[in-house]
Amino acid sequence: MNNFKFSTRSKNNLSGIHPDLIRLAELALELTPRDFIITEGLRTVERQRQLVKEGKSKTMNSAHISGHALDMVPCSPVSWNRKDFEPVVDAFQRAANHLGILIECGHNWSSFPDSPHIQLHRKEYGY
Numbered sequence: 177m178n179n180f181k182f183s184t185r186s187k188n189n190l191s192g193i194h195p196d197l198i199r200l201a202e203l204a205l206e207l208t209p210r211d212f213i214i215t216e217g218l219r220t221v222e223r224q225r226q227l228v229k230e231g232k233s234k235t236m237n238s239a240h241i242s243g244h245a246l247d248m249v250p251c252s253p254v255s256w257n258r259k260d261f262e263p264v265v266d267a268f269q270r271a272a273n274h275l276g277i278l279i280e281c282g283h284n285w286s287s288f289p290d291s292p293h294i295q296l297h298r299k300e301y302g303y
Contacts, residue, residue, distance in 0.1 A: 180211045192218035193243040197296055200271050200279065201246060208267035210260070215292065216240065216247040234288050242303045245295035258283075261291040268294050 182190070182205060190198050201214060219227075219240035227233040239245035250260045265283045272279045278300040282293030296303075 178206070178208070178211075180205050180208065183213060186214040189214040189217045190246070193246060194296055194301070196275070196277050196301075197244065197246060197294075199275060200268065200277055200294075201248070203271035203275060204264070204267040207270050208264050210250050210263040210267075211252045212248045212264045213251050213254075214246055214248050217245070218243045239295040239298070239303065244298075244301055244303050245293060247292040248294065249292055258289070258291050265291070265294075 182202075190201060197217075205212070217240070219238065221236070221241060224233065224236055224238050224241055228236060240247075248264060249256065250264050261283050265281050268279065268281060271277075278297035280295050280297055282288075282290030282295075
């Protein structure tokens with residue numbers, strides 16, 4: 177057990193996303209050996225369009241638009257190193273198994289790896 181708590185910024189970034197994803201993030205924070213922050217949750221179509229234009233996303237069919245995805249990053253210190261995401265992604269996967277929630281982790285995608293991205297399973301949640 178750790179003493180990690182979500183900052184006000186992370187809590188604000190959880191606003192508007194699916195309640196199962198909030199529960200998942202909260203449990204993952206309890207389970208992780210590495211602190212993390214929520215950098216983004218719900219997105220507008222305009223924000224998604226900008227990310228596609230910048231090459232930071234590949235689709236306008238993002239789960240962020242419907243509130244079914246979040247982005248996180250390991251912190252203390254903040255790291256964008258792919259390896260540093262592994263304990264956090266593992267905590268999300270363990271939390272999902274514990275809660276019986278199906279998820280997809282962008283860290284595991286081969287065509288466009290997106291380590292910060294966690295989304296509820298599309299078929300299960302019907303979005």
